[in-house]
Amino acid sequence: DTGVSQDPRHKITKRGQNVTFRCDPISEHNRLYWYRQTLGQGPEFLTYFQNEAQLEKSRLLSDRFSAERPKGSFSTLEIQRTEQGDSAMYLCASSGRGSTDTQYFGPGTRLTVL
């Protein structure tokens, strides 16, 4: 049983560039979440998918951010025109069917915007 995987693990980019991250959830999980974490803070919710439907988006998710889960399996998070304030750890989590909604996190993608 493999856990949540994320790719890349690290990304360094210049301000103004676009970046895309990928998340592969635990195979039997139908719910997928994106969070962002900055140093000294807990993760902050960005968006949530149930199967392929994006059901919730945070106010933190500006129009430069877009997320997809086209076939209800893996998900991508794209940030357009990156800014230095986007530098953070981007975490993906998944949870299975049922009411517990226990979320398991992937290793994260650390983004540095120069």
Place this chain on the structure above:
Amino acid sequence: QKEVEQNSGPLSVPEGAIASLNCTYSDRGSQSFFWYRQYSGKSPELIMFIYSNGDKEDGRFTAQLNKASQYVSLLIRDSQPSDSATYLCAVMTPSGSARQLTFGSGTQLTVLP
């Protein structure tokens, strides 16, 4: 007021002692409560979840929930140096289709050998 509050620490305990980590939350509708452990530079790792008032034990870990006081705690018995990490309290408050967790800022725990 933050929705989930934790003492940032750092909290230091000697090896073998009991570490007590506390968390309060503001939304009385919250139903599910989670503790995650996060080592420096790593992602959060689930330790325990609790839904009902009272205590829930799993090995050296005990989660305690008091919904009337809006208070969750995590006790770590026989603390080990490997327990040194940041402990994150997370709360899920159902709202429509929403399933997101709201996290506290974490408590940094150091277990001294």
